[in-house]
Amino acid sequence: xxxxxxxxxxxxxxxxxxxxxxxxxxxxxxxxxxxxxxxxxxxxxxxxxxxxx
Numbered sequence: 331x332x333x334x335x336x337x338x339x340x341x342x343x344x345x346x347x348x349x350x351x352x353x354x355x356x357x358x359x360x361x362x363x364x365x366x367x368x369x370x371x372x373x374x375x376x377x378x379x380x381x382x383x
Contacts, residue, residue: 342373357382 343349343364350361350368353375357364359382367381 341375343368343375343378344373353378 343353345365345368347361350364353364354361357379363382364378367378371377371381
């Protein structure tokens with residue numbers, strides 16, 4: 331069982347609608363806000379959460 335890919339996936343946010351919706355619900359913002367933060371910071375989950383808050 332490969333574990334490296336799983337760790338990478340958990341630390342990043344893709345452009346898939348369900349991932350944007352999850353992150354928006356988690357941070358209490360809209361999908362557009364998360365998408366804009368992702369565009370400026372990259373796809374790392376911690377950086378996006380920091381930018382949104």
